[in-house]
Amino acid sequence: MRLLCLVLSLSMACTGLYDFDSVENLPCNAANNCAAGYTCLTDAEGARCVPDAIRGDGESCSRTSQCTAGLICDDKDCPADQMNCPSRLCRQPCNPADPTSCAADNQLCWTANTLDPAHAGGKGFCEEGDCVDDASCEGDALCLRIGAVTTGLCTPRCDPIDVDACGAGQSCRPHGSDPRQTACAPEGRAQAGEACGQEACVKGMICIQDLQNVERCAQVCDPQQLRGVGCEGPNPTCFGIEGTTYGVCIGICEGWNPDQCGLGFSCQPLDAEWLQGYCGEAGSSGRGEACPGGHVHCEPGLLCSPRSATCQPVCQVTQAGETCRAFGANLNCIQAAAGRSLFGVCE
Numbered sequence: 434m435r436l437l438c439l440v441l442s443l444s445m446a447c448t449g450l451y452d453f454d455s456v457e458n459l460p461c462n463a464a465n466n467c468a469a470g471y472t473c474l475t476d477a478e479g480a481r482c483v484p485d486a487i488r489g490d491g492e493s494c495s496r497t498s499q500c501t502a503g504l505i506c507d508d509k510d511c512p513a514d515q516m517n518c519p520s521r522l523c524r525q526p527c528n529p530a531d532p533t534s535c536a537a538d539n540q541l542c543w544t545a546n547t548l549d550p551a552h553a554g555g556k557g558f559c560e561e562g563d564c565v566d567d568a569s570c571e572g573d574a575l576c577l578r579i580g581a582v583t584t585g586l587c588t589p590r591c592d593p594i595d596v597d598a599c600g601a602g603q604s605c606r607p608h609g610s611d612p613r614q615t616a617c618a619p620e621g622r623a624q625a626g627e628a629c630g631q632e633a634c635v636k637g638m639i640c641i642q643d644l645q646n647v648e649r650c651a652q653v654c655d656p657q658q659l660r661g662v663g664c665e666g667p668n669p670t671c672f673g674i675e676g677t678t679y680g681v682c683i684g685i686c687e688g689w690n691p692d693q694c695g696l697g698f699s700c701q702p703l704d705a706e707w708l709q710g711y712c713g714e715a716g717s718s719g720r721g722e723a724c725p726g727g728h729v730h731c732e733p734g735l736l737c738s739p740r741s742a743t744c745q746p747v748c749q750v751t752q753a754g755e756t757c758r759a760f761g762a763n764l765n766c767i768q769a770a771a772g773r774s775l776f777g778v779c780e
């Protein structure tokens with residue numbers, strides 16, 4: 434066996450022994466001056482040549498070709514434009530389009546460094562997140578958890594009313610179950626009124642429980658009506674969320690205002706006493722026609738009379754005479770709960 438002894442010019446003392454018949458562990462540099470089948474590994478132990486496909490899960494590496502089959506060499510804290518980073522390890526692969534695609538419940542899927550030719554086509558690797566709770570993050574940042582993963586990302590707080598508060602592909606929404614804590618998170622595809630239990634909402638929307646206790650996307654709004662986008666039918670009312678400066682557009686409406694809910698909708702009683710209304714889909718039945726299934730049969734501007742079960746014009750109780758006079762001289766504003774209802778029908 435031939436050995437190479439590196440010597441210092443003054444002391445002539447050996448500083449290391451290297452096997453001439455093996456390239457492994459020979460010193461190398463960033464230019465990867467190793468023999469075929471070897472690449473330069475740079476880690477805490479220095480820079481040395483190692484064989485391809487030899488580094489196992491959790492071992493240090495400089496490029497994916499050094500890892501055993503299927504593993505990805507990377508680290509979430511390494512700069513994307515830096516090929517050599519001493520903290521890179523061989524890690525389990527995952528689908529970067531799904532942050533929760535790792536088998537371990539404490540790991541997220543991170544997008545691999547595109548400088549490595551082995552990562553062409555989009556690769557991902559599994560690694561723990563930045564934090565386990567808000568206290569793990571610096572300053573006023575939040576620990577944003579995704580799905581059931583037990584670690585998360587330290588994320589700056591944001592203002593939901595400002596649709597530009599987060600970058601491209603991100604939206605500002607409540608963090609966990611506390612509406613006061615809002616952070617940037619990946620934007621979803623669910624639109625206003627669509628279910629959002631499994632799918633996140635698009636930018637400018639957040640997921641809330643509607644009047645039927647179903648989780649749906651609702652537009653974010655400013656209760657003071659000073660900023661952001663105003664509410665329109667079929668969700669014309671900005672409902673302020675307690676403890677916050679923002680609200681959501683909901684279907685609450687004034688029962689006597691047939692134009693508030695928009696095309697194809699009408700303001701229908703939310704309660705048995707007709708104290709409050711909500712925007713529901715309108716029907717096509719005209720004045721005087723039967724409405725056996727309730728208000729959904731009647732066209733906009735008409736509601737199902739609690740007395741005759743026919744579609745009749747809406748009236749405001751406080752202006753009953755003026756409202757109903759337009760539909761007939763002898764009509765009265767019929768209330769579902771006499772003396773209590775805020776709106777009714779002219780009959």
